[in-house]
Amino acid sequence: MQRRNFLKTAVLGAATLPFLRYLPAEAASRAGTLVVVVGNNINSLDLHRKGTNRPSYQVTVNIYDRLVRFGVKTTADGSLAYDSTKIEPEVAESWQWSADRKSITFKLNPKAKFWDGSPVTAQDVKWSFDRAVSLGGFPAVQMKAGSMTKPEQFVVIDDMTFRIDIPAPSKLTLPDLAVPIPFIINSKVAKANASKDDPWATEYLHKNPAGSGAYKIARWDPGQQFVYQLNEDWALGPKPGIKRVIVREVPSASTRRALTERGDADLYMGIPAKDSKELAAKGKVSISGAPIDNCLHVLALNLKYKPFDNMKVRQAIAFALPYKEIVQAAAYGRGEPMYGGKQATPADITWPQPFPYDTDLAKAKALLAEAGMADGFETTLSYNLGLAEWQEPTALLIQESLGKIGIKVTLDKIPGANWRTASLVEKRLPMHMENFGGWLNYPDYYFFWAYKYGHLFNSSNYKNPEVEALVDSTLHMETTDPQYAENVKRMIAIAFEEVPRIPLYQPYLDAAMQKDVSGYASWFHRQLDVRGIQKA
Amino acid sequence: MPDQLLQIGRRLLQAVPSVIGIVIISFALTRALPGDPAVYFAGAMADEESIAEVRQALGLDRSLVEQFFIYVSNLLQGDLGLSLNTGLPVLEELLTRLPASLELTFTGLGLAVLIAVPLGMLAATRPGSWIDHLCRVLVTAGVSLPTFFTGLFLIYIFYFLLGWAPSPLGRLDILYLPPPHVTGFYLIDSLLAGDSETFWAALRQLVLPAFTLGLFALAPIARMTRASMLSALGSEYVRTARANGLSHRKVLFTYAFRNAALPLLTTLGMVFSFLLGANVLVEKVFAWPGIGLFAIEALVASDYAAVQGFVLSMALLFVVVNLMIDLLLTLIDPRVSMSD
Numbered sequence: 049m050q051r052r053n054f055l056k057t058a059v060l061g062a063a064t065l066p067f068l069r070y071l072p073a074e075a076a077s078r079a080g081t082l083v084v085v086v087g088n089n090i091n092s093l094d095l096h097r098k099g100t101n102r103p104s105y106q107v108t109v110n111i112y113d114r115l116v117r118f119g120v121k122t123t124a125d126g127s128l129a130y131d132s133t134k135i136e137p138e139v140a141e142s143w144q145w146s147a148d149r150k151s152i153t154f155k156l157n158p159k160a161k162f163w164d165g166s167p168v169t170a171q172d173v174k175w176s177f178d179r180a181v182s183l184g185g186f187p188a189v190q191m192k193a194g195s196m197t198k199p200e201q202f203v204v205i206d207d208m209t210f211r212i213d214i215p216a217p218s219k220l221t222l223p224d225l226a227v228p229i230p231f232i233i234n235s236k237v238a239k240a241n242a243s244k245d246d247p248w249a250t251e252y253l254h255k256n257p258a259g260s261g262a263y264k265i266a267r268w269d270p271g272q273q274f275v276y277q278l279n280e281d282w283a284l285g286p287k288p289g290i291k292r293v294i295v296r297e298v299p300s301a302s303t304r305r306a307l308t309e310r311g312d313a314d315l316y317m318g319i320p321a322k323d324s325k326e327l328a329a330k331g332k333v334s335i336s337g338a339p340i341d342n343c344l345h346v347l348a349l350n351l352k353y354k355p356f357d358n359m360k361v362r363q364a365i366a367f368a369l370p371y372k373e374i375v376q377a378a379a380y381g382r383g384e385p386m387y388g389g390k391q392a393t394p395a396d397i398t399w400p401q402p403f404p405y406d407t408d409l410a411k412a413k414a415l416l417a418e419a420g421m422a423d424g425f426e427t428t429l430s431y432n433l434g435l436a437e438w439q440e441p442t443a444l445l446i447q448e449s450l451g452k453i454g455i456k457v458t459l460d461k462i463p464g465a466n467w468r469t470a471s472l473v474e475k476r477l478p479m480h481m482e483n484f485g486g487w488l489n490y491p492d493y494y495f496f497w498a499y500k501y502g503h504l505f506n507s508s509n510y511k512n513p514e515v516e517a518l519v520d521s522t523l524h525m526e527t528t529d530p531q532y533a534e535n536v537k538r539m540i541a542i543a544f545e546e547v548p549r550i551p552l553y554q555p556y557l558d559a560a561m562q563k564d565v566s567g568y569a570s571w572f573h574r575q576l577d578v579r580g581i582q583k584a
Numbered sequence: 585m586p587d588q589l590l591q592i593g594r595r596l597l598q599a600v601p602s603v604i605g606i607v608i609i610s611f612a613l614t615r616a617l618p619g620d621p622a623v624y625f626a627g628a629m630a631d632e633e634s635i636a637e638v639r640q641a642l643g644l645d646r647s648l649v650e651q652f653f654i655y656v657s658n659l660l661q662g663d664l665g666l667s668l669n670t671g672l673p674v675l676e677e678l679l680t681r682l683p684a685s686l687e688l689t690f691t692g693l694g695l696a697v698l699i700a701v702p703l704g705m706l707a708a709t710r711p712g713s714w715i716d717h718l719c720r721v722l723v724t725a726g727v728s729l730p731t732f733f734t735g736l737f738l739i740y741i742f743y744f745l746l747g748w749a750p751s752p753l754g755r756l757d758i759l760y761l762p763p764p765h766v767t768g769f770y771l772i773d774s775l776l777a778g779d780s781e782t783f784w785a786a787l788r789q790l791v792l793p794a795f796t797l798g799l800f801a802l803a804p805i806a807r808m809t810r811a812s813m814l815s816a817l818g819s820e821y822v823r824t825a826r827a828n829g830l831s832h833r834k835v836l837f838t839y840a841f842r843n844a845a846l847p848l849l850t851t852l853g854m855v856f857s858f859l860l861g862a863n864v865l866v867e868k869v870f871a872w873p874g875i876g877l878f879a880i881e882a883l884v885a886s887d888y889a890a891v892q893g894f895v896l897s898m899a900l901l902f903v904v905v906n907l908m909i910d911l912l913l914t915l916i917d918p919r920v921s922m923s924d
Contacts, residue, residue, distance in 0.1 A: 083758055089669075089670065089881070091668070091669055091670050091671035091672075092671040097671075098625065098626075098637075098638055098641050098642075099625040099638070099668040099671065100671070101625075101669070184633075184634050184637040184638075185626055185634045185637060185638055186626060186634060188634060189634055254671060269762075269873075270670050270671070270672050270677070271670060271677075271681070271873045271877070271878065272754055272755075272871075272873045273758075294758055296753055296754075296758065296871070297871065298752075298753065298871040299867075299868045299871060299877060300732075300736075300868050300869045300870075300871070302736055302739075302869070303736075303739065303752050303869055303870070303871060306739055306740070306743060306744050306752070307751055307752070307753070309744070310743065310744060310747070310751065312751040312753075312758075434884070463618075463619070463884070464884055465617070465618075465619030465620075465621075465624055465883075465884050465885055465886045466618045466619045466620070468620075468623045468624060469619065469620040469623045472623075473620075473623050473632070473635065
């Protein structure tokens with residue numbers, strides 16, 4: 049089945065690089081081919097399908113186009129990273145806000161063509177967006193973040209003009225169109241393969257993508273590898289430099305590292321901080337990475353459980369954490385410190401920014417005494433075995449340090465499969481670690497998910513009417529609004545003072561690559577975007 | 585011969601209750617796992633509403649009894665369900681992954697037998713000699729070295745330092761495509777297709793993982809060979825055979841080894857079963873797309889259909905392996921009968 053598909057694709061599109069039973073020896077030098085090793089398997093070629101896992105997002109990123117995309121910037125250390133402030137055209141050639149800012153009209157680019165040669169039309173965009181809001185699950189949630197919930201909001205004006213109506217003006221709508229979710233599907237192909245039970249062709253698109261992107265899927269051997277093949281006709285950006293990308297799934301991190309060091313793998317996505325540090329020191333391969341925007345590794349204290357409802361206790365813990373050791377031992381230095389802020393209130397709206405806490409056991413003890421708990425107390429610290437790489441050393445360091453101020457911590461390891469239920473859905477872990485990162489890079493967006501009561505990532509059960517009101521009024525506000533900075537500063541000030549979530553550090557997303565590979569950028573979706581990569 | 589066929593039929597019938605039991609237990613146990621697949625598969629940002637939608641789509645909002653009958657009726661139609669984790673039908677996964685695991689296991693076991701049986705025999709005929717000590721060292725190493733360690737160690741030496749072994753990237757290196765599917769065993773399929781290039785490529789990939797597994801399997805086999813050979817060599821029939829002036833060769837192979845082969849074969853059956861389990865770690869280290877890796881990932885994600893399918897296929901495999909061992913035993917020793 050896969051083989052037949054592959055052959056079909058190969059006949060259709062890959063005349064330049066015929067796949068033989070095996071490739072001739074000169075191809076072993078692999079010019080034009082990029083070999084990528086990753087740790088997780090993908091389980092679908094369709095992001096909208098229920099159950100599609102995170103690693104599968106990268107397929108969508110590379111084989112489908114969106115109306116708009118984010119630009120790329122160079123960071124201070126010379127690495128490339130996406131730029132959340134720069135939104136560029138992709139399928140949309142241009143766009144225009146209405147005067148009341150309640151609708152955006154997009155002009156589609158006539159150069160946008162699906163793989164079968166047909167033009168990308170407004171009908172295709174509408175069908176794809178309708179699908180994103182109708183199939184439910186995570187895609188619907190993400191669309192909702194951009195105020196898009198109903199098919200009626202997507203209007204076809206003519207073949208090349210498309211409009212989105214939103215109930216109230218929002219700064220989040222446009223950036224939300226650049227995340228992986230609202231990708232554009234060839235609706236003619238999809239509809240031809242839909243059925244009454246499956247009007248959105250989820251079964252078909254699961255294995256047979258129909259897009260317009262810069263790469264096509266040449267083959268997919270589940271549990272082993274998938275192969276991207278360049279779409280030579282793609283004209284919506286600078287021409288990609290790699291003809292074929294083989295993404296091989298290698299479950300063992302040690303094997304991935306060996307493959308990279310030996311030079312058999314060109315690019316290693318999502319390298320653990322420890323390997324990243326060591327490989328950088330060896331200097332044989334280059335490491336590229338940037339701090340993940342809007343993401344924090346935090347120690348969360350659950351206000352539903354005593355004594356964490358007491359602000360003084362939370363502050364005491366925030367003064368008792370061994371921040372420096374955590375950044376060194378758990379993040380291997382690949383983390384932006386989030387401690388040691390100088391002022392009790394934020395000077396600007398940078399987010400994340402260091403909190404005004406540092407390791408100060410005397411102060412911690414004094415605060416505990418003020419809270420009437422001078423003798424300390426007992427509690428459990430839960431962490432996710434699926435993320436044991438950084439959570440385990442962090443937990444041990446925290447246990448040791450809190451012991452010094454009389455807080456007796458029992459460690460509680462929770463298997464990855466149960467973690468989400470326990471920490472985020474039932475919110476029943478007294479003290480635990482959390483690592484939310486928001487795709488849309490606005491502080492108010494982070495607060496919306498992590499500080500509003502009942503919201504998924506507010507695993508602390510934190511509830512503050514002022515924060516609720518502030519987030520509600522700020523979430524859709526333009527950043528140019530003078531009130532915006534005021535509101536955000538106030539939010540951050542409250543987070544500083546009340547610390548239901550104590551930030552440990554801001555993590556990095558690193559990739560290791562051979563010296564001849566360039567153009568790698570780190571993205572908010574934490575996936576590989578092949579389009580910009582070059583190989584000498 | 586019809587008598588034997590009847591006995592095989594009876595044995596197969598005897599397996600039916602255990603398979604039914606396994607179906608029920610695997611269903612119950614997967615449901616007892618603490619994870620919630622709806623939450624897991626709803627994705628990173630899913631809220632309660634979308635979790636409920638996923639739960640409904642997976643049929644997990646129904647009562648357990650209802651779910652069980654749906655599962656059984658699907659099973660009777662040969663439908664093992666869909667693995668959420670890999671997005672493919674469980675049956676398809678098992679059919680592609682089981683041959684990968686079996687190919688590795690058989691090769692590993694074959695290597696182990698080839699080394700362990702002669703070694704055990706030599707050790708038994710020359711107790712206390714250097715070969716006996718070598719046997720002891722290998723057995724101790726095989727038992728005490730965890731397979732993932734042996735695997736990583738071999739990769740480090742033969743791939744990373746020496747560069748003799750191909751990159752540990754599963755069944756075939758990046759430049760090769762799998763041979764046309766006939767048996768699912770790449771070595772056999774590539775030969776059937778007359779494609780020696782792919783055959784050698786598949787063989788090269790197989791060497792390190794098979795040795796890793798072989799070292800692990802070697803220990804019980806060598807020990808068992810040595811012990812049973814020792815007791816056979818000390819027995820009265822061997823003494824009689826020697827006293828009657830039979831050749832050393834004849835005594836060793838016809839009298840001693842044939843009798844020692846019985847417990848050895850039983851051990852082989854057991855070793856085969858636990859090798860399939862031990863595979864998991866080897867598969868992980870060598871990126872081998874086998875069934876163990878599939879099962880572990882399914883367990884982590886509480887992927888019910890996949891776990892159930894895995895347990896069921898393993899149970900069936902055990903039934904078949906035990907049956908074959910019993911059949912072989914009757915061939916070797918006419919005193920063994922299957923009737924009881």
